[in-house]
Structure formats: structure tokens, C-alpha cells
Amino acid sequence: MSKLGNLGARLHHGEVGYDFVKNRKIWYGISILITITAILGLTVRGLHMGIEFQGGAVFTTPKNMSVSVATAEGYAEDASGHDAIVQKLGDGSMRIQVAGIDTNTSDKIKDTLAEDLKVDAEQINAELVGPSWGEQIANKAWQGLGIFLILVVLYLAIAFEWRMALAAFVALIHDITITVGIYALVGFEVTPGTVIGLLTILGYSLYDTVVVFDSLKEQTRDITKQTRWTYSEIANRSINSTLVRSVNTTVVALLPVGGLLFIGGGVLGAGMLNDISLSLFVGLAAGAYSSIFIATPLVADLKEREPAMKSLKKRILAKRAQEAATGESEDSAVSDEDYGDEPEDAAPAVVGPRDQPSSRGRGRGRPSGKRR
16 A cells, blocks of 8 residues: 555544644634735735726737737737737737727727738737626626525535535635635736636535535534544544545646646746636635635534533543543543444544553453354
């Protein structure tokens, strides 16, 4: 078995682990700091909306242009008086976008560009884009997002419980806010592809969260019938048992998206890939983070406020204090009834010497299996 596979097995069985839930205030603080930074970037810099949302004109030059992108961008800005976005296409032609212009202005810009680029005006293709199309896309996206969030909350509340639905909702809003804020800070253009990428990451973020919640639901069944582990400790075990799986799926998903973003958009200059790849890259990373550091610790926080969980925690702490005073090991002091009623896999994520089962009590009250 590989080292990573061995680590995953040890995490799943509770032999090793990290106490994510205990340090939840640190993760909350980091998330709040990142979210505030994203909101400030969105407020101060705003989003750089693409031509599909603002309206304007797109000019396509002939193939094999010898003019550089920077030079063509300067020509377009001088001719229009507006900011221009120039992209070099694979066949050597250029795509020049100028937002906020009408038909009459478009014709003048086309003639000026033809003169500056030293080509015939008929060789430059001009297309006008109305802002109403982008506005319709944005409205449909908001409607789709709202319906998605409502259905997600309802499903999780029915399949699990309302606390898990609330925690998943908070995690989704967390992921959306960070992704949109990164777009504002980086200054990438927001296009319909960005909207598609943003809606795509929501499903991935929810998938990771539901995997942990499903494990938590199974391990906390009849939790009040045992006196070994608190809800937070079992929640922490759920995170650790699915940790390697979450990391593996996130890395595998980020590799091709990172290739699109850094190699396709950065090295090769295919700028049109940036709009969707950045939203996917940031969203996938934020989704994996929120499922581990936000959603499950938040569920544990909410559950520990219940009277039943408070009473359980009080009994467990009292029992541990008594065992520490008498010097008894935890496992030798637990009756057979406790073993039968507790969740099968309910072990703490961080295991010390006192958590190892006592060999003296393993066979007590059970047949040895040997024939006599």
C-alpha cells in the first residue's frame, strides 16, 4: 500500500488525525479575513464586466497581422476614447473589444483602425453587441442560483437536518463571495463563461460537504446512548476519515483547470480561457476548504448547543475526570453495554496512548473460539 493510502486508512480508523473542530475559531477567523478582503475588493474595484454585459463592438482583423497586441490596443483606445481589450487569435488575427459604443461610432472606429493597421476597412469585421443580451444572462443566472440554493437547503434539511442545511448554505455563500472577490481584485473580465464556471463550482463544493455530512450522520446515530465521545469529537473523526478523499478529488480537479488558467491563458495567451478557468480554480479550492474548515465545524457548534448534547458532554467529561482520578483506563471502565450502543466507528481523530483498547478486556465475557 502506498504511503498516501496507508495514511488514509489510518485517518479513517482514527489512529492519527488533526483536530479541525477544536481549532475552528482559527478557521473562522481566516475565512472572515478572506471574505472581508474579497468584499472590499468588490466594493473598491468592482467587477470588470465583459462586452456581453455592457454592450459595444467587436472588431476582427485579417489573418497574420504583424502588429503587436499592445500597439493594436493603443490604436483602438485612441480611435474610440474607451478602454479596449485585444486578443491574439490562433490564425494571427486579432479580436478587439470596445465597450459602450453605438453603430455610428463603430463605423468611425473601424475606418480609423483600418488606417492605423494599414489594411482595407472591408477586411475588418465589426459586430455590435447589445447590453440586453448580457443582462438577460445575468438575470437567468441569478434566478438559477436562487432556485439552486433553495433546493439544496430543502434537500439537506430533509436528508440530514436543518443544522447541516444551514452550514452547507453558509459554506456555499462563503465560496461564491471569495470567488467573486478574487475576480474583482485580479481584474479579469466577467463573461457568460464566468457565470457558467461560478454555477459549476457550487455543485462541487456541495459534493465535498455532503460526503462529510453523510459520514457524520452514520457515526452519530444513537450518540446519546454512549458515554465515550462528544459530538464534536465524532465530527472531527468524520472530517479526518474523508480527508484524503477530499484532497485527492480536489487536486485531480485542479490540475486540468490550472492548466487552462496558467498555461492556456497565461503562457499561450488564450485570454478567453481565463474567464471560466479562474472561477473554476478559485471555486474548487474554496469549496474544498469550506467543506473541511467551515461546514462541519459549524455543524458541531450548532449541535453542541442542544440540551441533549450539552448533557452528553457533561457526562463524558465527568466520567473522564473520574477515570483520571482513579487511574483507570477508559476502555477497561466501559461496560459491554456501552460498546454495543455506541456508534461503531465513533473514535476520536487524535488518538493517544489512553485511547488504545486494553488487551486485558478484549476477550472478557466472550468465547475464545478454541474447541475444547
